[in-house]
Amino acid sequence: ESVTKLSATERYKYFIKRIADWESMYSLKKGDQWAISEVEETKVISFWSAPAFAAVHIEGPWRNYKIFEMDLEKFIRDLNTELENY
Numbered sequence: 001e002s003v004t005k006l007s008a009t010e011r012y013k014y015f016i017k018r019i020a021d022w023e024s025m026y027s028l029k030k031g032d033q034w035a036i037s038e039v040e041e042t043k044v045i046s047f048w049s050a051p052a053f054a055a056v057h058i059e060g061p062w063r064n065y066k067i068f069e070m071d072l073e074k075f076i077r078d079l080n081t082e083l084e085n086y
Helices: 008-022 051-055 072-083
Strands: 024-030 036-039 042-045 066-071
Touching: 008 024, 024 051, 024 072, 051 066, 066 072
Parallel strands: none
Antiparallel strands: 024 066, 036 042
């Protein structure tokens, strides 16, 4: 079954399992700028467990963004520092 057809909870479980297994995740960036969404007045950076899932979102305002791979260790160690800038 396609991951996109899973419930939100099942997609979350899939994401956690994949990033734990592969120790990497993907997002979209243009230079140093993350692809940011706003949900109920909260800024959000999306992460995906595979580059193909991220690639689906390279359109509209993010059409010039590139897939960015981040290993899990770096995410845990460094992302909090980067997020302080937002």
